[in-house]
Amino acid sequence: MNGIKNNVLIDLNGNGYTNGKCTNGTIYHQDDDIYTYDTLNQIAKFFLDRTKVRPKIGIICGSGLGAIAEMLEDVDKFPYSSIPNFPVSTVEGHAGQMLFGYLDNVPVMCMQGRFHYYEGYPLAKCSMPIRVMKLVGVTHLIATNAAGGLNPSYKVGDIVIVKDHINIMGFAGNNPLQGPNDTRFGPRFPPMNKAYDRKLIEYAMEIAEEMGMKDEVHEGVYTCLGGPNYETVAELKMLKILGVDAVGMSTVHEVITARHCDITAFAFSIITNKCVTEYESMEEANHDEVVDVGKRRQSILSVLVCKMVTKINDAAL
Numbered sequence: 048m049n050g051i052k053n054n055v056l057i058d059l060n061g062n063g064y065t066n067g068k069c070t071n072g073t074i075y076h077q078d079d080d081i082y083t084y085d086t087l088n089q090i091a092k093f094f095l096d097r098t099k100v101r102p103k104i105g106i107i108c109g110s111g112l113g114a115i116a117e118m119l120e121d122v123d124k125f126p127y128s129s130i131p132n133f134p135v136s137t138v139e140g141h142a143g144q145m146l147f148g149y150l151d152n153v154p155v156m157c158m159q160g161r162f163h164y165y166e167g168y169p170l171a172k173c174s175m176p177i178r179v180m181k182l183v184g185v186t187h188l189i190a191t192n193a194a195g196g197l198n199p200s201y202k203v204g205d206i207v208i209v210k211d212h213i214n215i216m217g218f219a220g221n222n223p224l225q226g227p228n229d230t231r232f233g234p235r236f237p238p239m240n241k242a243y244d245r246k247l248i249e250y251a252m253e254i255a256e257e258m259g260m261k262d263e264v265h266e267g268v269y270t271c272l273g274g275p276n277y278e279t280v281a282e283l284k285m286l287k288i289l290g291v292d293a294v295g296m297s298t299v300h301e302v303i304t305a306r307h308c309d310i311t312a313f314a315f316s317i318i319t320n321k322c323v324t325e326y327e328s329m330e331e332a333n334h335d336e337v338v339d340v341g342k343r344r345q346s347i348l349s350v351l352v353c354k355m356v357t358k359i360n361d362a363a364l
């Protein structure tokens with residue numbers, strides 16, 4: 048059971064949360080959505096006190112892609128509900144736990160479940176785990192997501208290596224960096240023209256070629272809408288004109304937050320559905336299909352993530 052019931056947020060474990068308190072009496076959350084440096088440092092310390100793993104790479108598993116986390120070895124697991132001041136996952140396909148462990152002997156931390164704006168969390172709260180990653184020593188982010196394929200050449204199951212994004216929510220004045228800027232994380236006005244690391248994109252394309260997947264892997268432009276509804280035909284036609292290839296409801300605010308604090312960012316989408324751009328079409332996007340396609344492709348994506356982790360580590364980027 049998860050969702051919102053009688054104004055109480057219910058997490059995937061059935062715990063209820065109201066006014067920042069878990070209804071079993073434990074206080075899990077602060078009462079507001081401001082994540083100060085001190086609060087984030089406390090969360091980082093919570094992890095560092097409980098695991099010996101000192102991660103260099105942070106991974107975020109998208110919808111239906113939780114198996115990526117299952118490749119980790121010597122794992123320490125922290126359900127989000129056990130972490131002080133941490134939000135909880137309320138979406139199907141997002142287990143809601145932080146894992147620390149090793150991928151091919153490389154120390155990593157992995158979010159098995161992310162936070163979305165449509166769950167009721169402000170963007171800064173959705174992306175605050177990135178700052179926690181920074182504080183525990185992460186230098187590289189690998190963000191994965193499920194997305195609708197707007198580029199007509201994309202097929203369901205294809206992989207899109209994100210080469211750039213369009214921050215549509217930012218156009219409307221909504222940005223995870225809004226509010227007072229803490230220069231311990233980064234500058235007030237961070238550049239974003241090199242948001243997605245070019246070297247990592249090239250590595251990913253090389254890996255795709257080695258894996259014989261060249262035809263299923265593309266470089267593309269991703270955008271994040273607020274959700275939770277999927278797009279209208281007119282909205283998709285507009286996004287196409289803007290140059291968008293893949294449409295989702297995540298990742299952009301995570302990457303902005305990562306780049307602000309100088310974490311190198313890499314992201315890819317699994318195309319879980321084709322965006323419907325014709326009124327005559329009988330197809331409709333639905334989350335069950337999104338999660339199913341993610342699950343079907345997660346073993347190949349896990350290999351891709353694993354090879355990227357090794358490459359980042361070997362190249363000491």
Ligand SMILES: O=P(O)(O)O[C@H]1O[C@H](CO)[C@@H](O)[C@H]1O
Nearest residue numbers: 109110192193296297334337
């Ligand atoms: O971006 P991830 O978390 O992979 O999930 C995507 O899939 C869900 C919609 O089916 C939305 O949450 C969208 O953002």
Ligand SMILES: Nc1nc2[nH]cnc2c(=O)[nH]1
Nearest residue numbers: 193194195294295296337
């Ligand atoms: N916004 C959006 N998010 C998605 N996540 C998976 N598919 C889609 C889609 O078609 N649109």
